[in-house]
Amino acid sequence: MRLPAAAWAFVAPATLVVGVFFVLPVLAGFALSVTDFDIYSLASLRNLRFVGIDNYLDLLGTPLFWQALGNTLYFVAVGVPLSIGLSLGCALLLHSRLARFQSFFRTALFAPVVTTLVAVAVVWRYLFQTRYGMVNHALAQAGIDPIDWLGDPHYAMPTIILLAVWKNFGYNMVILLANLQTIPDDIYAAARIDGASPLQQLWRITLPILQPTLILVGILTTAGYFQLFAEPYVLTQGGPLRSTVSVLYFMYEEGFKWWNFGTASTAAVLLFLLIFAVTRGLARLSGREAAA
Amino acid sequence: MKTSIATILINGLLVGLTVVSLFPLLWMLSVSFMHAGEASMLPPPLLPQAPTLENYRELLTRGGMPRYFANSFLLASVVTLVSLLFNAMAGYAFAKLQFTGQARLFRAMMGALVIPGQVAMMPLFLLLKQFGLVNSYGGIVVPAMASIFGIFLVRQYALSIPDALLQAARIDGAGEFRIFLRIIVPLLAPILTSLALLTFLGSWNDFMWPLIVLNDDRLQTLPVALASLSREHAQDGELMMAGSVVTVLPVLVLFFALQKYYIRGLLVGSVKG
Numbered sequence: 402m403r404l405p406a407a408a409w410a411f412v413a414p415a416t417l418v419v420g421v422f423f424v425l426p427v428l429a430g431f432a433l434s435v436t437d438f439d440i441y442s443l444a445s446l447r448n449l450r451f452v453g454i455d456n457y458l459d460l461l462g463t464p465l466f467w468q469a470l471g472n473t474l475y476f477v478a479v480g481v482p483l484s485i486g487l488s489l490g491c492a493l494l495l496h497s498r499l500a501r502f503q504s505f506f507r508t509a510l511f512a513p514v515v516t517t518l519v520a521v522a523v524v525w526r527y528l529f530q531t532r533y534g535m536v537n538h539a540l541a542q543a544g545i546d547p548i549d550w551l552g553d554p555h556y557a558m559p560t561i562i563l564l565a566v567w568k569n570f571g572y573n574m575v576i577l578l579a580n581l582q583t584i585p586d587d588i589y590a591a592a593r594i595d596g597a598s599p600l601q602q603l604w605r606i607t608l609p610i611l612q613p614t615l616i617l618v619g620i621l622t623t624a625g626y627f628q629l630f631a632e633p634y635v636l637t638q639g640g641p642l643r644s645t646v647s648v649l650y651f652m653y654e655e656g657f658k659w660w661n662f663g664t665a666s667t668a669a670v671l672l673f674l675l676i677f678a679v680t681r682g683l684a685r686l687s688g689r690e691a692a693a
Numbered sequence: 694m695k696t697s698i699a700t701i702l703i704n705g706l707l708v709g710l711t712v713v714s715l716f717p718l719l720w721m722l723s724v725s726f727m728h729a730g731e732a733s734m735l736p737p738p739l740l741p742q743a744p745t746l747e748n749y750r751e752l753l754t755r756g757g758m759p760r761y762f763a764n765s766f767l768l769a770s771v772v773t774l775v776s777l778l779f780n781a782m783a784g785y786a787f788a789k790l791q792f793t794g795q796a797r798l799f800r801a802m803m804g805a806l807v808i809p810g811q812v813a814m815m816p817l818f819l820l821l822k823q824f825g826l827v828n829s830y831g832g833i834v835v836p837a838m839a840s841i842f843g844i845f846l847v848r849q850y851a852l853s854i855p856d857a858l859l860q861a862a863r864i865d866g867a868g869e870f871r872i873f874l875r876i877i878v879p880l881l882a883p884i885l886t887s888l889a890l891l892t893f894l895g896s897w898n899d900f901m902w903p904l905i906v907l908n909d910d911r912l913q914t915l916p917v918a919l920a921s922l923s924r925e926h927a928q929d930g931e932l933m934m935a936g937s938v939v940t941v942l943p944v945l946v947l948f949f950a951l952q953k954y955y956i957r958g959l960l961v962g963s964v965k966g
Contacts, residue, residue, distance in 0.1 A: 407869040408790035415783035415839035422836040429816035499700040515948040519916035520937035662815040
């Protein structure tokens with residue numbers, strides 16, 4: 402059509418918003434990461450200096466940053482496989498011809514996804530309370546001693562992982578289920594005639610067909626899990642002994658508690674590079690140029 | 694015989710998983726009707742002995758909850774309405790109109806989709822401060838007036854609109870904006886419903902940005918207020934559960950009512966480019 406002007410009028414508002422309030426700040430974020438922007442620069446830009454890669458060197462020499470990195474990697478390395486495994490398991494169960502009340506089960510299993518994270522984190526705090534919490538009460542029935550879930554550095558991160566997995570698995574479950582429903586039944590019929598057991602059908606037919614989707618949700622979930630923030634903020638405030646400080650939590654404190662925008666931007670850039678490298682690596686590893 | 698064991702196993706597992714996924718929500722609801730201190734007894738009770746509304750009454754009168762609720766509702770509604778219009782216009786233009794630089798601009802947007810927003814947070818804060826939008830509703834609404842994801846969602850759906858329809862309307866002499874409002878928007882209605890739902894829930898549930906931008910107590914949204922309330926009132930479990938119910942219930946109800954649209958949006962959005 403010969404309507405470039407009209408077409409531009411249609412894209413202009415959205416493009417302007419995305420450009421000014423997203424792309425520009427992202428670029429500025431990279432720029433901030435090589436400055437010493439702090440609370441004094443907030444008052445006057447005259448106090449702003451270019452410091453090159455000093456922030457990066459400083460950060461790599463900061464034990465708490467490494468701890469935050471370690472905590473985040475722990476959360477991702479355990480949380481993502483658990484999450485996707487549960488999503489896949491539930492999708493397969495729901496897809497089974499033997500499953501009853503499928504739409505009820507699907508809705509119920511998906512419900513945590515739409516809930517407000519802060520609200521369910523508050524619920525989690527009481528469920529995992531050492532003395533009166535339901536979880537320890539249930540464990541006591543099995544003869545297990547009470548666990549100090551949120552007060553013991555060994556258990557705090559696992560508690561957060563449980564919350565994240567509980568809240569998120571429904572999302573990928575729905576995506577995988579939709580993928581399962583596109584597999585034609587006659588493939589399975591043919592396999593049965595050839596004498597393939599249900600396990601063989603799963604291994605030889607279902608999983609290979611699901612593989613591209615599994616890789617995609619794996620990459621998206623990994624990228625999302627690296628951005629851990631609200632769970633530790635509400636549940637543990639980064640404790641105990643800083644065992645649940647994530648990179649983003651570290652960034653938030655540097656930036657919006659101490660107003661060290663330079664250091665905070667450096668942490669954000671490093672997190673971005675890490676997410677980029679890991680998701681690229683996953684895509685490469687799976688031998689596929691996935692969209693992420 | 695073999696089949697019946699498998700049936701029991703599969704459905705048993707589903708029941709078990711459903712219990713796990715619903716228990717925290719039902720427990721939250723149950724405790725919200727308990728008297729103060731009732732949940733902190735041994736053994737921990739599952740149901741309230743004498744259900745009471747006192748926690749909700751306290752939230753209404755003392756907690757400032759009505760205000761936070763109104764803030765959340767107002768912000769999510771405005772963000773949804775404005776971004777829906779901008780995203781619909783852009784998504785439609787990317788799919789059905791031609792202009793110079795179109796392909797390049799769209800590719801650039803898709804490329805930017807993978808950038809996590811945190812890199813932008815500090816500069817965005819400074820930018821909004823410059824505009825005087827920090828500590829105001831504008832600080833939440835303005836950056837959210839359009840989203841790459843929303844544009845992408847609409848574009849994917851709009852691709853299926855036949856060109857002949859547009860040509861016919863143009864021959865009839867309809868202006869471009871009129872075509873958009875009268876013909877395109879009704880055709881896009883299903884995906885716009887999905888996008889509206891995803892945007893509203895996303896905005897309602899958002900935590901980090903409102904936490905950063907809205908320091909004034911009177912402007913806070915429900916999640917931010919709930920988080921600070923839970924730090925101050927850690928002992929009042931029953932009250933906190935009522936606060937959580939008030940926060941979660943609206944989005945759950947919306948989801949149950951419009952589930953079909955929510956799932957569709959999620960599925961279109963997950964299959965990139």
